[in-house]
Amino acid sequence: MLLERTVLKKIIIAEHYGFCMGVKRAISKTEETVLHDKRVTILNEIVHNEAIVEKFKRDGVGQAKSIEEIDGGTVIIPAHGVSPEILQKARECGLKVVDATCPLVIRIHKIIMRLAENGYRILHFGDKAHDETIGIVGHAPNRVTVIGNLDAIRGLSPIEGKLALTSQTTARVADFVEIEREVKIKFPQIEVFNTICNATNQRQAAIMDLAPRVNLMLVVGSQTSANSKRLAQIARAICGRGYLINSARDILPEWFHVGDKDIETVGISAGASTPDFLIASAIERLKEIAGGGVEVVYPRKQNNQNSLFLKDYQI
Ligand code: SF4
Numbered sequence: 099m100l101l102e103r104t105v106l107k108k109i110i111i112a113e114h115y116g117f118c119m120g121v122k123r124a125i126s127k128t129e130e131t132v133l134h135d136k137r138v139t140i141l142n143e144i145v146h147n148e149a150i151v152e153k154f155k156r157d158g159v160g161q162a163k164s165i166e167e168i169d170g171g172t173v174i175i176p177a178h179g180v181s182p183e184i185l186q187k188a189r190e191c192g193l194k195v196v197d198a199t200c201p202l203v204i205r206i207h208k209i210i211m212r213l214a215e216n217g218y219r220i221l222h223f224g225d226k227a228h229d230e231t232i233g234i235v236g237h238a239p240n241r242v243t244v245i246g247n248l249d250a251i252r253g254l255s256p257i258e259g260k261l262a263l264t265s266q267t268t269a270r271v272a273d274f275v276e277i278e279r280e281v282k283i284k285f286p287q288i289e290v291f292n293t294i295c296n297a298t299n300q301r302q303a304a305i306m307d308l309a310p311r312v313n314l315m316l317v318v319g320s321q322t323s324a325n326s327k328r329l330a331q332i333a334r335a336i337c338g339r340g341y342l343i344n345s346a347r348d349i350l351p352e353w354f355h356v357g358d359k360d361i362e363t364v365g366i367s368a369g370a371s372t373p374d375f376l377i378a379s380a381i382e383r384l385k386e387i388a389g390g391g392v393e394v395v396y397p398r399k400q401n402n403q404n405s406l407f408l409k410d411y412q413i
Contacts, residue, residue, distance in 0.1 A: 118297030120200025137171025181236020214238035224266030268325035309336035312365035319369030326369025346383035
């Protein structure tokens with residue numbers, strides 16, 4: 099639908115957006131495995147993006163919520179990782195295990211285990227219900243306490259002895275800074291390990307740079323993607339108008355005409371598990387809404403060459 103008074107003139111793409119190293123690696127490992135193994139099941143979601151999850155379902159790859167549901171063959175451990183208990187259970191059940199855990203999540207597993215072995219208690223800043231957090235806690239279940247916000251720290255009883263702070267890879271950097279400040283006041287002995295990954299840092303910094311320069315921000319990503327939701331929150335907080343969209347279909351023409359404050363410039367970013375073609379189709383939709391004559395400003399360095407998946411996915 100073309101709106102008569104739409105004044106959209108420019109679309110600016112964030113310097114860093116879309117697929118990260120861990121997601122690309124998990125998808126490649128799954129694609130390779132499917133070529134060689136007949137019965138393949140992904141435990142949970144390979145990455146938190148609907149288009150990718152659906153693509154593997156269409157290819158005949160099984161999806162399971164637990165090891166008990168898998169009836170033989172190969173199990174793929176997703177990018178977010180799992181606890182050692184789950185890995186052991188998979189092997190005991192005779193499953194061939196392909197571990198697609200992101201190396202940066204494995205790094206946290208190693209940090210947690212080393213700290214636990216050395217007598218530390220660990221406060222882990224993250225979302226209790228997120229797959230990555232569940233896997234991390236499972237590496238030292240009696241030593242890790244998950245804290246989701248500042249109130250959780252205030253509610254903690256005094257802790258004597260060695261103590262460490264770690265973070266979910268996709269936490270909001272500004273939130274982690276606040277958490278760090280608060281824990282240091284309450285537990286001066288705490289040692290801090292900033293385990294937010296580089297991809298998260300880059301995408302959040304890029305959106306903070308872009309959001310003040312546009313009238314509206316779109317973040318392409320699934321509702322299940324923690325890092326996409328975080329990017330949308332940051333965009334909204336800075337720019338005032340920020341939407342998390344699953345695909346181009348979610349873009350509403352009325353967003354681009356809000357009375358006397360028409361939207362001339364739109365910024366686009368995407369979560370670390372969002373394939374390029376979804377971003378490309380969002381740009382096309384914006385051009386359609388504007389009715390032509392829109393300038394698209396791409397990042398100086400094209401950092402996301404993942405469109406090789408384009409042919410296999412449906413929007
Ligand atoms: S967001 Fe970070 S930790 Fe998660 S898969 Fe990507 S690179 Fe790895």
